[in-house]
Structure formats: C-alpha cells, structure tokens
Amino acid sequence: MERDLISRLAHADHPIAAPLGDAAVTALLERALPRGDEHLLDLGCGGGEWLLRALALVPGATAEGVDVSEAALDHARREAERRGLAERLTLHQTDAAGFVPGQPADVVFCVGATHAFGGLLQALAAARKVLAPGGRVVVGEGYWEREPSAAAVEVLGDLADLPTTVETITADGWVPLYGHLSTRHELDDYEWNWTGSLAARGLDQPDVLAIAAAHRDEWLRGYRDCFGFATLLLAPLS
Template sequence: MNREEISRLAHADHPIAAPLDDESVRQLLRHAVPRDDTRVLDLGCGGGEWLLRALTAYPRLRAEGVDIAEAALAHADRSARARGVSERLVLHHRDAADFTAPHAFDLVLSVGAAHAFGGLDGTLAAAREHLAPGGRVLVGDGFWTSEPSPEAVEMLGALTDLPTTVERVVAAGWTPVHGHVSTRRELDDYEWAWTGTLASWALDRPGHPDGPRALKAAADHRDGWLRVYRDVFGFACLVLRPTA
C-alpha cells in the first residue's frame, strides 16, 4: 500500500480533497465558471471531483484534468462514465507542472495541489500560462491562523497568514473576485473523514495484509492534526482574475 492508495481510500467519503462542504464547492464553481460553455483545466485533479461536479452542473462545459496518480485518474474516468459526462472530459497522466495544451482555458483551477508547483506563487504562474483572455483562476491553499510551531511548518510548509497570502496574490498580478475561508466545521469534518474512512477500511477487513499500515497511517495523521496543526491551520479558496 503506497501513499497514493492510502489517499484514495482516505478520500472515499470526502471526494473533494480539501476542507470544503458541498455547498461551498457549488458556490465557488458558480463564481468561477464564467459561462455555460466554459473550457476548464484542473492542474492536479486527483480523482477529478471538481471537474465532475462542474460537468454535471454545466451541460455544455468541457474539462481536462492533469495528475501523476494513475489510479486516481482511472477513478475519475469511471466516475465520469457513471455520471454520463465522459465525452466532455479529457484526462492527462503527467506532471501538472510540465503540462502543455494546444489551447487556452477559460477557468484554471488548482485546489490543494500547490506542492506540485513549489507553492502558491508557482501555482499561479502555471495557471497564467494556460489562461485564456478574460479567464479566471480558482486556487485553494492553506494559511496560518496563528503563529505555527516549527513542527507545524515542517509538516505543512512555509505558509503565511491570510492577509499576507492575499497580498502575495495581488502582488503577482491577480485580483480576487470571490473567496471562501473554510469554517472550523469544514476543517474538522475533512480531517475526521480522512482518518475515520481509512481506519474503517482496515477495521472492516481483519487480517488484510495492508490493514496495520492503514491503521497506522490514520493514527499518525490524526495525531499530527490534533497535536500539531489543528489550532493554527486554515484553508482559503480564491477566485481570481488577472489585474493586467
């Protein structure tokens, strides 16, 4: 059982791989999708849930997703077929940071995948390369709600507080036109879903050779969340338009 498989199992009951409830996702897409026939790109799409929801909500929308996780892309393909939207979805198995396309996109989204680009600045730079004139970007990343411990920084990276994060975005040439800050309930629901779903998978399969590792991964994640970053970590999604 590798990290990709652990992540897939842990997100089974929370397919949006970020601390957002269904209504928050719906509202973000409503503000991010400029029109019904939008062409959308998800950089680091994982199981493709953002794209699947957009394709379902907007029947003329076309979407492409990029990810290095082959199993996640296979899951996205199966889900798209089950929802009847596979004809409008193209999936690319490659590193999102190296992806190129012959056309631009009206919406580029990347939520919770900043690590693939070396951080938020790199994510925004990559998104700009794919953006059509008049397009929008939907980006989601973490921030510190208070001073983090060195252990929290080591675990989650060099984040900043929310005002500084938004200032960096603006300085990079973007104007926020909508945003969402995850609530405490969204943050906790996500972490309980991650750890609980993975632990339940193992407990439901006594004797499975991967059970002990799954239980340990769930316990380690839960311990890091509760002891290290729960009280200092926040998550924000921003809908952005280029300033110039």
C-alpha cells in the same frame, strides 16, 4: 502502501480533496462559470471531483484534468462514466507543472495542489501560461490562522497568514473576485473523513491503521488550532 493509493482511500468519503463543503464548492463554481460554455483545466485534479461537479452543474462546459496518480485518474474515469460526463472530460496522466493543453482554459483549478509546482506563486505562474484571455483561476491554499507550533510547521511547511497570502497574490498581478475561508466544521470534517475513511478500509491491516493514526495525531496535536484554508477565484490583471 503507495502514497496515491492512501490518498484515494482517504478521500473515499470526502471526494473534494480539500476542506470545503458541498455548498462552498457549488458557490465557487457558480461564480467561476458564468457563461456556461467554459473549457476547464484542473492542474493536479486527483479524483477529478471539481471538474465532475462543474460539468454536472454546467452542461455546456468541457474539461481536462491532469495528475500523476493512476489510481486517482482511474477513479475519475469511472465516476465520469457513472455520472454520464465522460464525453466532456479528458484526463492526462502526467506532471501538471509541465503540462501544455490543446487549448487555453477559461477556468484553471489548482485547489490543494500548489505543492506540486513548488508553491503558490509557481502554481499561479503555471496557470497563467494556460489561461485564455478573460479567464479565471480557482486556487486553494493553506494559511496560518495564528502562530503555528514547531510541530505544525514540520508537518505543513512554511505557510503565511491570510493577509500576507492575499497580498502575495495581488502583488503577483491577480485580483481576487470571490473567496471562501473554510469553517471549523469544514476543516474538522475533512480530517475526520481522511483519517476515518482510511481506517475503515484498513481495519484488518495494521500498517494502514498506523498511517491513519499518525495523520490523526499530527492534526490533533500539531496543526488543528492554527491551520486555515482559503479557496479564491482570481482574475489576472490585464
């Protein structure tokens, strides 16, 4: 099964493709959109849930989303129509790393998608290029809560701890204005939804069940006890 279709099925019951609950998402959006007429851009938008919730919360906002997945963008379009938000949302199927918007964005989102740029600093560099003066960035990145096992590193790659992650961001010329550290409940809820949603839609498909089981095993035996996730609201230094 194609990777983007797996992701779409796995996020069916947790449309925010990151370990954040609804209250945390709303709090971040309220901080990021104080004016009410912002233009938003999500680099690696997936199913567009961050943008859809922002548009519902702030009726004066407009938004663009960029992703390479046709399945994810089709889902975003259907949801935008269903929620009456389609007129304020434009979607682009292209590589987010090279995307140039028609206008600078007041808020750039890149939550759980920094890998598409080659890492955190590369994602922030791309966001800076498309950010309007006085704009903000909402970025979500994993970190190690404690020393990872070799199995965890093999699955998730070379992450830093939280203080080092924040220091790396500030050294790159960004000021954290707000942040959310995913709770144990949010982290576990995300993984149970990912594996369970995929399995529920593939009970008659052994290959789909195998993918869900392999992910569940990587989580429970590999990174559950050492992985954390931070979502930060950032402003560039002038």
